[in-house]
Each structure stands twice: as C-alpha cells, then as structure tokens.
Amino acid sequence: MTAVTVAAEWQLLYNRYYRKPEIYSMKWKHIDLSRNKVACAPFGGPIAIIRDDSKIVQLYAESALRKLRIFNSAGVQIAETVWRNPGGRLIGMSWIDDQTLVCIVQDGTIYRYNLNAELVEPNISLGRDCFEHSVVECLFWGNGVVCINENFQLFCVSDFKNLTPNGGVIKLADPILEELPLCMTVIEPQYTMSGNVEVLLAVGKHVLLVEEDGVQQVGVGVGPLQKMVVSRNGKLLASFTHDGRLLVISTDFSQIIFEYSCESALPPEQLAWCGMDSVLLYWDDVLLMVGPYGDPVRYFYDEQIIIISECDGVRILSNTTMEFLQRVPDSTVSIYKIGSTTAAALLYDALDHFDRCSAKADENLRMIHSSLPEAIEACIDAAGYEFDVSRQRTLLRAASYGQAFCSNVPRDRFQEMCKTLRVLNAVRSPDIGIPLSIQQYKVLTAPVLISRLINANHHLLALRLSEYLGLNQELVVMHWSCSKINASLSIPDSALLDILLDKLKLCKSISYAAVAEHSNKIGRRKLAAMLVEHEPRSSKQVPLLLSIGEEDVALTKATESGDTDLVYMVLFHIWQKRTSLELFGMIQAKPLARDLFIAYARCYKHEFLKHFFLSTGQLQEVAFLLWKESWEFSKNPMASKGTPVHGPRIKAIEKARDLFAETKEHNFESKAADEHAKLLRMQQELEVSTKQAIFVDSSISDTIRTCIVLGNHRAAIKVKTEFKVSEKRWYWLKVFALATTRDWDALDKFSKEKRPPIGYKPFVEACIDADEKSEALKYIPRLADPRERAEAYARIGMAKEAADAASQAKDSELLGRLKLSFSQNAAASSIFDTFRDKLGVS
Template sequence: MANVSVAAEWQLVYNRYYRKPELYQMRWKHIDLSRNKVACAPFGGPIAVIRDDSKIVQLYAESALRKLRIFNSAGVLISETVWKNPGGRLIGMSWSEDQTLICVVQDGTVYRYNIHAELIEPNASMGKECFEENVVECVFWGNGVVCVTEANRYFCMADFATMKVCELARPEVEELPHCVAVIEPKYTMTGSVEVLIGTDAGILMLDEDGVQKVDDTLSQKMAVSPNGNFVACFTHDGRLVVNNTNFSSPVIDESCESALPPEQIAWCGMDSVLLYWNDMLVMVAPQAEPVQYFYDEPLVLIPECDGVRILSNSSMEFLQRVPASTEQIFAIGSTSPAALLHDALDHFDRRSAKADENLRLIRASLPKAVEACIDAAGHEFDISRQRTLLRAASYGQAFCSNFQRDRIQEMCKTLRVLNAARDPEIGIPLSIQQYKSLTASVLIGRLINANCHLLALRISEYLGMNQEVVIMHWACSKITASLAIPDVTLLEILLDKLKLCKGISYAAVAAHADKSGRRKLAAMLVEHEPRSSKQVPLLLSIGEEDTALVKATESGDTDLVYLVIFHIWQKRPALEFFGMIQTRSLACDLFTVYARCYKHEFLKDFFLSTGQLQEVAFLLWKESWELGKNPMASNGSALHGPRIKRIEKAHSLFSETKEHTFESKAAEEHAKLLRIQHELEVSTKQAIFVDSSISDTIRTCIVLGNHRAAMKVKTEFKVSEKRWYWLKVFALATKRDWDALERFSKEKRPPIGYRPFVEACVDADEKGEALKYIPKLVDPRERAEAYARIGMAKEAADAASQAKDGELLGRLKLTFAQNAAASSIFDTLRDRLSFQGVS
C-alpha cells in the first residue's frame, strides 16, 4: 500500500513519471507575488522581493515606502532594507553565481546587494547610451546580463566581477523585440554571449560581430535549455516549438489552448518545458499530451538542473522527473528486485515469512536492488521515506557478500547534510543532484555568508573538511556585530573558538579587527599568531612598530627585519629610529649593511648618535676614495678639495680614540700626500700624481726634472737615503739622463752600493754605461754576474775565479752555452779550481 500512496502523487507524461512534492509551507505573511518583483536564486538559494512600482498600491494595504526584502526558500526573512536607489524604475533583478543580488534600473545603473541586503560598492553602469536611452528590458544568466534600450540597442555585461560592458550588433528593425533569450558564452562556438530576439521578421541572433536571421518563427516567448542546445519558443499562433539552437530539427511542435503568450516559460530539466498563465501551469514533453496543473494563486518558476521549483504565495514545490531508482521501487505493480527488497523489509517488520521468500527471488540481483534503494533514498525529501529505504538497503546488504559496505554510510552522511540544509530555518532545499553539482564546500560557503556558522562548522567537522574558513568568518562577523562588548571579553570569546582549528590565521582576524576600528583588540589577537611572516606586517599596520621589531628579530628572518626597518625608517624621526635599532644587534647589522651601500650620510648620523666615531672616520675615508674614482677628479679638479677635507676629518675622528693611532697617522699622511700631489698636478698640468704612492710621486718628479719637488716629498715624508737612492737611480735611467746618473754616483759613496746603477743601465740596454759602474762593485760574484749580463765572458770568468766559486762558474757557463770558446774558458777555470781544492 505504501507503493500505491507514493506513486499516486505522480503524473505520467508519455513513458515518464513526474512528481511535485511540497518542500515548504511559506513562512512569510502578506506577500503577494503578483504585486512584487521577485528574484529566486538557483540551488535552493534566497528569494528577493520588492514591490513592483508599475502596480497600483492599495490604500492602507501596505506602506508606500518600498523595501527590498530577502527570504530563504522557506519564506523566513533573512534581511531587508529600504529601496532608495535613484535611477528610475527597477527593470530587472537576479542572483549571480556567488549569490549577489544584481538590480538594473532604468538609467542603466547596476546596484549589487549581498544576502544581508547591504549595498556593495561601487555601483556600475551599463554605459552612457543606456543612461540616455533608458533600459526597457534585461535578461540575466549565471554571471551576466544583456540590456535592451528604448532605441533597440543591446548592451552586454558578461561578468559581474569585471563589470565591463560591450555593445552587441544592432538589428535592422525599429520595433522592440517581443521576447529575448540568451545562450551563455560557455555554450557558444565563439565563447561570447549570443542573444536570440523574437521580432515580426522572425528570430534573429545577435553577437558582437553581427546579426543573422536564424528562423522565420514569430516568437512571443523563448527559453534556452540548461545545456544550451535547445530553444523553446511560444509562437504568435499559440504553439510551443522546441528546436535545436541551429533551428534545423524541431523536437516538439505542440498547439496550446491559448494564443496569449504565457507569463513565464521554463525548462524542467532536459525532458520537458513548463508554460505558466495566471491560473494554469502546463507541462509539454515530446510524444506526450500536455499536462495541466491548476493554481488559484500566482507562481514563480525557478529552473534547476534537475527540475523546477514552483514558488507561490503559500508554498514551495519541486517539480521533477521521478528518478529511475524511485520508479523501480514505488511504481504501481513493480516487480523489480528493488521493489521486492523494499517489500521484504515491510514483511520482515511484520515478522512475515514472505520476507525470506522475496529475498530468495532476487538473490542474484540483490546488489543492484540494494544500490537502487540507496540511490532512491538520496532522491527523497521525506525523512521517514529516506529512513525506510536505507533500512531496506541495510537489510539487503546483510545477505550480499560482495557489496561495497561504505555506500550506505556515504549516503547517510549526504542525507544528514541535505536534511540539515533543508530545515525551514536554513531553507536551502537542495536535491542530491544539485548538491553534487554545487559541492559541499560551496554549500558551506553559502551557509557562512548567511551567518549560519554553527551548521557550517558542524557540516565541515562531519565531512572531515577544513573548519578554518568557517571559524575565520565567524570571528570576523562576531567582531563586526559586537561593538558593545569590551575588547578583553571579546578576545576570550574569540580565542575559545579560534583554538579549535590548528594553524588558523590569528593575523587575518586581527586585521579585520583593525579595519573595524578595534586596534587594541587587533594587537591582542596578533600576539597569538605563531607565524612571524603573518604577524609582523600586521603589527606594523596597527602601529605596533616596537613589538614588530622584537618579533622580526626573534624570528631570525632577515626579510622581515628589513621590512620593519624600512617601515620605521619612513615613519619615525631619525634619532628615534636609531634608538630603536641600536639595542638589537641583528636589526643594527642589517641596517648598517644596507646603509653602507646606499645611505652614507644617514649611516654617519647613526654612528655619530651612537658614539662610533671610528666608523664615521672609515666612512669618510671610503667616500674620499669614491670621489677619486670620479672621472672629473683630474687635472687639478676642485673635487680634490672635498676629498682632502674628508680624510682630514677622518684623521680628526681617529685621533679621538686611543685604539686607532695607526689609522689616525695614516689618514694624516694621506691627506698631506694628496695635497702635495694636487699642487703638483696644478703646477705641471698633468693628472699623473694623485693617488700614486710616495715612491711613485718622487720618481715622477725626478723624471719630469722637478728635483726640488722630489726632495720636498723626501723631506716631508722622511724617506730614507737608501730608498731615495734607489728611486733616483731608476728615475734617471728611465729618462736616460746618463750624465746626471754618473754625477749622482759621484756625489758621495752611494749607501746602496753601485749594483742598482748597474741594473738600471743593463735594464735600459746601455752596456757602455753599465761598464762605468761594474768595476766599482766590491763583491767579485756581483761583478762576474754583471759582466755575464752584458756578454763579457772573459771578464766574467776572471771575476768568478777571484771569487773561487765553482757553482758560480757553472751558472755562468750555462749563460754562455752558445759560445764554445767562452764555455771552454769556464771549464778550464773550474778544472783549475777543482785541482787547487784537491791539493
């Protein structure tokens, strides 16, 4: 009998059954859909209601003040606000995919509201043309809208996220269309929206590129199928024609009783089309007689992926094709395995032996019967029927050896979630197919947005999903809604819930508290954030620079420390900034490294403020070298003045510390040398002195013939006599002033001996000049080697024999290896030396 009572509610349409269960008795009061504009979101979403300003207001019936009210699908009020948006009459409103209410008014302004009836800024516009010409109609789809102006121009906003508007091609007809329908971009070849319009010339298709006529049908109402493949048209002569989008092969061509166009036309899944007149709902399907449903109150049809929700003043129904599994079990006279299994449970409950007989009949098909019962349970809205079907599945599963044991458990989980969402207070009447299309995470997101945090949290926990999103949203909402609660009290409330989720971002909640004007609460919250990378930037944004610097240095993350340093550097006075970083070695070191490269003056101020005079001196000295690299610092350039002053200042600073005596003396002499070199460049007009050494300066002076200047440098820097002689010998040789060199050798006995004179002459390839000095060499070994260097073998041999050094003779022989006569001389001498040694 149970099967009979269930199937009795069904309607047979050709070979398919349809059912229309009531989901809710509407909880609202005094709502007349015929007097209001209504927008219903798909997937069991909210219902927006606002009085239609084109209808006459009944005296004393309601307030003249228009209100936008948002209800859930059970008619429970979620929010309301006074409608005070200018721009003329409200032309159309619809819900976007993210459940934002889009309202388009006469001048083309687009207003957006969230589910709490709060206006989302900024407003958008359909453009100057819509403002000037007035919008007369708009057609919505998932996330876009097409508007028609009084001048019969078409403007498209393809995505409410970007709010970009484009104009479609203009049809060559003056009169406004009888009807407009949209093929969504995801179903078109071009990936752009295509608009179908019904005119006196037939059906035209518009897009951005052009206009084309697609059919001669004179259509008064159109609706595109959910998959974008078919178009249902109600013609001027009262026929419903369903065709593919190419208009090449009609699927339905059914004459209706009325030539008046229906108020609404909607697809019921993919199997049938619904037409609604003011008291009658007609279902038309292929190869079937139209089915009529009569109503004594106005309706709103809400297409879903698997049916149509029917909203009236008093109830919410769901018209859908009966699922195959449900039909197997509950169809009158069904003998399917699933029906027998369901019947077996009934017998089992009544302790009838017929239960076992049924099971034996379907033993081979038992797994399929169990699966059908589970599937049918999923499609049911009635909880007691869900329970019965799942019990039947469980009863049959006990006799199956190879059935997946977790299927019933999965379905139980799904149904518990769906039943919780369907509760009238929540009012989201999802079917199982809609739930699978929507996904659990999106459902949780919608519950959160509706401030149903507890249910969202329980579902997340039940399904093993991340609860962080729910708790975060709750915490932010709690802060916004609890302005009267003291910060300390609210902190305890928040922490009690936030600790439920490991790894939750306390910094994000603190950021919201800061935006809400509760900086003290934000500072207390951010203390609980374990991740420095999240904590430090927020501390800076709420003005807690000291704490941010402590946290950044404790983390050891140099990037974070630099972030804090640069932030404080910009915000605080220099001395205050220096004081903050001075006591923190990491921050101080990082600042110093950066400032050495880019901010010398600021770094000098820092070192002076902290008493590090020697560091300032080193910086000054470095700056002087940097100035020296400037290509302009030549030919007696004025840049040498600042260089010298910097070094003198460095000398002054070094002299104030006992530990830097060497640096002080070096800086003093460096400045003195630079000054002399600068003067020499000015007098000689040659940029060859500055930044050379003392020795090079002396040598250059001598080469230039400026002996007085060379002597001045020698005296000024206390150059030793030996060094002076070396420098002058090679300088005179460089300028090849051999007479001066000879005179210089005779001034007095050279403290360095005559060897440098010989080497200078030999290096200059002046053998004759070298012979002046070789005889004066005291050491016979030096004489022998000197003679050998200028190729005088006999003299070298004589000097070597005086030295009585066999090893020297051997080396000299190698020098003259190409000269056989010379080699024999050295051999003779070595033999003689060896003989003398033996004797």
C-alpha cells in the same frame, strides 16, 4: 506508507510520472507575490522581494518606503534594507552564482547586494547609451545579463565576477529595430560555438540571432513568437506563438521537435522547462505541463506563483507554499508504482511483511534472490530522491534488510547515501531553508554548500558538516571570527579575544593574521595587535604588524625569525615612516637588523650611514667611510677639480684624519690620513706647476722618481724631506730615475758626492738595465765585494775580468756558474777552466 498512497500523488504525462510535493509552508506573513518583484536563486537559494513600482498597489499597514527583503526558501527573513537607490525604476533583479543579488535600474546603474542586504561596492554602469536611452528590459543567466534600451541597442555583461567600474560591459551588434522585440532569450556562452552569448529576438515572423560581431535572421516563418526560453543544455528552444501554439525547436532552427495547440492564444505569464522532458506554461490560474506525447497535465492555483528552474525540475513558489515539481525517478517508480512486481518493489514489500511478522517476507526474498543486489541499489537510490524523512528511513531499512541476505553488495554505497541524506536533511530544515535535491547537491558540491551556509551566517551547521564530511574547517572558523568581530563592537577587546581564541584553536593551520587584518580594517587596532601575537608564521605576522603601526614589535618578530627578507621589509617601512633618529634607536639593540642596515647603506646610502655612525658614537666608522669616499672622488674627474687645499678629496681625508684622532686606538690611521692629505696636496701642486696630470694617486716613491725624471730636483728633495724618506731609499730612487733619463753625467756626479749608503751595485744595475756597458764599467771597479764584481762583469760579457774577480773571491762554485753563462763561447769557457785549475778544483 503504502505504495498506493505514494503513487496516488503522481501525475502521468504520457508514460512518465511527475510529482509535486510540498517542501515548505512559507513562514512569512502578509507577502503577496503579485504586488512585488521577486528574484529566486536556483539550488534552493534565497528569495529577494521588493514592491513593484510599476504597479499601483494599495498600502496597508506598511511603510511607504520600499524595502528590499531577503528570505530563505522557507520564507524566513534573512535581512532587509530600505531601497534608496536613485536612477529610476527597477527594471530587473536576479541572483548570480555566488548568491549576490544584482539589481539593474532604468539609467543603467547596476547595484549589487549580499545575503545580508548590504550594498556591495562599487556600483557599475552599463554606459552612456543606457543612461541617455533608458533600459527597458533585461534577461539574466548564470553570472551574466543582456539588456535592451529604448534605442533598441543590446548590452551584455558576460561575467559579473570579473566586472570592473570601467570594463566588462559589451555592446552587441545593432539589430536595427524600429520597435521593441516581442520577446527575447539568450543562449549561454557555454553552449555556443563562438564561446560568446547569443541573443534571440522575436521580430515579426522570424527570429534575429544577435552576437557581438553580427546579426543573422533565423527561424523564418515560425513567428510571431510571444515567449521564448532555452533548455538547460542549450539545444532546444521552447516558444509560444501568437496563435496559441507551443513550439519546441532546436536552437539552430533546423527542425521543430514537437508542437502543441493550447486552449488560449493569450501568452503565458511564465514559460519554463521542467528538466528536459516537459515544458511549463503558467497563466494566472493554471499551470500547464506539456510533454512531446500524450495529454498535458494541469495544476490549478488561486494565487500568484513563481516558477524557479532547477537542473532536475522546478520549484514553485506561492504566497503560502514552496513545492518541487520533478519527474519521478525510475527507482522510485519501480518501487511505488501501483501493481509493480519489480525486485525493488518486492524487497520493499518484504520489509513490510517482516515488520508484521509475516512469512510472506521470506517468500518475497526467495522470489528475488538473484536480483537482490539490483533491488537494494534501487531502494538506496530512491531514498536519495525523497524529501520526506520517514520515506527515506523506510527505503533505507528495506535496503539494509536486503543486505542481510546478500553478500556481494558494496557496503560503502549505503553509508554514502546515509551521509548524504543527513547533510541534505540538515540544510532542508526551515531555519536553514536550502531545499536541495540530491541531484542539485551533486551539481553544487559540498564545498560550495558549506560556503553558502557560511555566507548565510549558519556557521555552527557549516562547521559540523565540514567536520562530518572531512572538509577543511578553517574557512568556516575564519568567516565566523570576522562576523563575530563585526557583530561585537560593544564587547571589550580582551573579552572578545578570549571568545575568538576558543574557536580559532580548533584549526591548527588557521591564519590569525587574516583575522587580525579584518579587525584592523574595521578599526579595532588593539584587538588586531593581540590577535597577531598568536600567529606562528612570521611571514604573515610581520606585514600585519606594520599595517597597524606596530613597527617595534614587527622588527623584533622579523629578527627573531632570522628571515633577512622580512627584516629588510621592516627596515624599509620604518625608513619611510619614522625619523632617522627613531630608526637608529630601534636597530641599535638588534644586531641582525643593525648589520643588515649597515650592509645595505654601505652600498647605497653612505650619507645616511654616516649619520647612523655619528649618532651611535662610532667616529672611526665615519672616518673609514670618508676615506672610502675620497677614493670614489678620484673616479670622477669633475669631482676632483679645485685648489689643492680645498679639493673635495683632501677635505674628506682631513675629516677622516680628525675623526681618527678622536680615539687613541686609531693613531696609525690618523697619521696615515694626514700624510695622505699632505701627499695629495703636494701632488696637486706639482700637477699645477708642471701642467701634467701624472702625480695624483701615485706613491711617494713614484712622486720622487717622476720629479727627478722631469728635472725638478728641488721638488723631489721637498717630498723627501716632508715625508722623511730615508737616504737609502732616496739613492735608489734617484739612481734609477737618472738612468731612466740617461743623464749619465749627473749620475756620475751623484755617485761622487759622498760614499753612497746603498753602495755602487744599484749604479751598476741601472746602467746595465739601460744597456750602457761603458757607463757600468765606471762603477764595477768600485764594488767592494769581488763576487758582485764578477757577476757584474759577466753580465756585460767580460769573461776574463769576471773570472779574475771570481778567483780573487776564491769561489769555485761562482766560477762554475759563470762558466755556464758563457757556455756558447768556447774561449770564454776555457778561461774559467784555467782559473778553476789554479784554485785546484777539478
């Protein structure tokens, strides 16, 4: 295609060229935009159409039921649904950033639809004020909307993504109006100093700026204004006055940038920015493009059009076509402008001569040799802005031709553009219907584009593009799997599982559990169980198994993983859902689960653990628990009250005794428990009779000693007899108990009852410990062993008697030791030396 042919399609606005190529011939039929409310999403997004109930229209062969229909940008229908929403007239609808369609009706109810025309729950209300005083107008931006009701109150939803049934709706300051404003527009939060939305209301000859916290009057004298629209960067305001003037003003109303007098004072149906260089005004037959300088450009239409603002121009939708009006890029102008002699134009011309085998090609290359890198870059850049594939190919061929004669051009730039154009051409196909420009693609980003393809159920293309661009394919495969399950209700679970696994295996890290969870949500529990078997991560597998009621499998998987947290999670879930016997049966054959259950229950659930041990025949374990509980009773004084026979501690110990007796291996424990119960009973009886709480939980020896100290010798003998205390032990206990009470007469009498089986040494020690030397002298002579007598005499300070006893034992070593104990007493030391000399020891 020659440069003259290309440039002939352009229109000149002062010194800037604009073009308006046709992107699509619309695929729909019998669509009249003038009869419908229309919402078009930016970035080549979908189109929503519903019959306008505010207009009286003739119904042809269509149903009287209103239908909400959703098309792609090429007019291919994606979905439709019957409009059944109550609440009065539809006031406005728009697509938000995630391509959810937001519809606001008269009573302030907000309905949301996805790309498949399915209602997204829950519905939202703007509140009581809007219900009682109907919404009359709404203005959308990005993810938000501002509404005004019949009471002239303003309400704002700043972010639909974070909207909740009871929150997210903000009432702005009351502008105190007596009638509806002539027009309104918003400055988006990202462009305001406060970070909140600002609403501009045209009232009389001025403008009111309304925020959440207040209202201020701006632009005094600029009105009355019939239409207003803020530029994409939030800095400029385009407005149409009552006397037919177009004013472009800074949004702070500090200066008028430019002014243009239109031929008609009738306000335009639509007012929009085309980039940042021009403003579009549309009446029912003409589209007027006005720039700051030069004469305007007029485009004539014989049918209704919709202007869709984009970041780099506008799309123009009519009944039959979709066009894209944009400023011609500088690189394209440098190549195709008539009479252009730039290096890029000469390189493009050189390719044409090369194709025709003309020597002029070489002449052109020689002329631009020093500027060849810039020419190549311009051709690559211009190719990116083209929608026509043949022009893209020609421009890229020109760049490739130039690269053959230039060594210092980055090769990756050419490759990146080829990759980008392949992606753009794929999504621009009428079947896909996303006519993105390269600038829109850069702003949108590839991951978001993939997400939009997924939501539109173009999974195959999304998968191929993800692979081509090196993006994660998992999201695509996951969404496809869930969509396939939704659409395959008639396919048997086993057959559908094979289909899903064939695609899911494309991604190594895919979450089978997430797909299984979706399957479970729509009621296909068997399919979910089969899918979750393929999930390698137990942390994701086990919770889903529990949610679908597969507790047995979940417990097996958790124990196999060795993750104690997972095992406990399953145990607690089963504990709540199943009976005790079912739980016991499930964990009995799984050692890890059983041990963890026992460890937990041993600390917090004794009764439950006893039931478990009883059900599994582990009677001795129950007995040990009872015995442990008996000690717990002792920590609570109130729990230990009662008669000796019926005290809760004794009952627990007796139960333990009986259970121990069931097995031969625990005879010792059984006897010990029996004696413990007897002892406790006797100790409680003693506490009752003595009215002193000093017996319970003391040992047998301590009990006997305490009885003797208290003078209750009969009780002491009874304890001795009951527990078969040996004579030696009895003597030891009684001797020291009598010494404790300093009953020396009783001690002396006790020593004479019969020859003590423990000898007289304990008597001596008891007296010495009580610091009663005179009493000790009663028993020292009775000591049979002279060595014991010597040491006893030494302990009470009788050196001569000690030395005499040691000499009788003929133990010189003992004499040496005793001498050391009297080292402070010279006379005593000499006595020991005398006896040692008699023994002939030096």
